[in-house]
Amino acid sequence: MGILVFPGTNSEDETLRACRAVGLEAQLVHWNADLREVRAFAAYVLPGGFAYEDRVRAGAIAAHDRLMTVVRERAAEGTLVLGICNGAQILLESGLAPGLDGDPRPQAGFARNAPGGRFRSTHVYVKLAVPPSRCALTAGLASDAVVPAWASHGEGRLAASPEALERMAREGHVAFVYCDATGATTPHAIPNGSALGAAAIVNREGNVLAIMPHPERDGWTFMHHDASRERARGDAAAMLAPSGGTVLFAGLAQALG
């Protein structure tokens, strides 16, 4: 699978580690790569960062990058695509998610956080808001799984017209919502004012997932924000074990067979 790197992407290495930790054969693919080689990958991950310095809007320029031409074609063929943080912003700007009516223009976006419009870096939990089978990448997750992650963004608030939001809710496009450690969805669990409490959006076909918080930044026990890290203290194997956020990458590996 290919991890796409645009000028300004900055989370490619930890994303690569998370993929390899669950057994995926992954490699970095830079923006100037040969497109024939890009087409050959079985799946794509768009990692976090600030592609093209967020010029015009977060994700707007990268959404029209030559690499995304391939991603569009391959996604239409059913290839799995995962976008994380800035990668999620790119997927919404490209119209690949939520993909209402197959419209290639954006039907939703991740706008500046609310209230205040400020960048936030904070630990969060997310849980599925749809049956696991709704998205190929989550099919292996338990329906009540609570996934830890780090929200680290200035523009993570899902925004769309009232009509589009209503359709996204009704047609099951909100894949993950923010919750607390127990899985309870409360306003305090939402770090950015996101509409519908949405943390991740899936397309109609279930092969494109755009998630704002970073699961790869909470993918090993030593990264955890709870008692499990204390319990692992003194046990190197347990401390370095993939867990938490890597479940999403394990789901990707499972979907790829």
Added chain:
Amino acid sequence: MIVPCCVEVALTIPDNEAETALSTLRRLGLDLAGLERADVYRFSLDAGREPALEAALRSMETIYNPNKHVLRLREDAWPAPGELWVHEVPHAPGAGAPRREMRVAGRVLEGVHGVERFVAWRLFGAAGSPATAELVRRASDCLLCNPSFQSATMI
């Protein structure tokens, strides 16, 4: 009487963001000779206080840095031909409503009751003249505005 007053702040150094947007729009098939970008702040202001506002903004150096910006008061409070003003739709109910007092960098801006911020894109057609309304609309649709959370204004 409260009147609108538009202050434009533009870079005097090369604008990488405008260059990137221009090359992207050309790649998307738009025949553009050039693209410029500026921030436009539309203040709701007590009539007659325009010179004082301009002086205050120049001295604060918060939205304006004399080393790399040019600041000017615009004659009109709406886009000129070939321009597209993009504005982020306020999130909270009541956001952007008139206020009794407006502070910037801890200083009260006397006579200011509200402000909206726009990114003003100035598009030039093939002959170097202001782009047609159709070209501006296409640029808005395909790149410059995400209608999910932004509004675009043009004439």
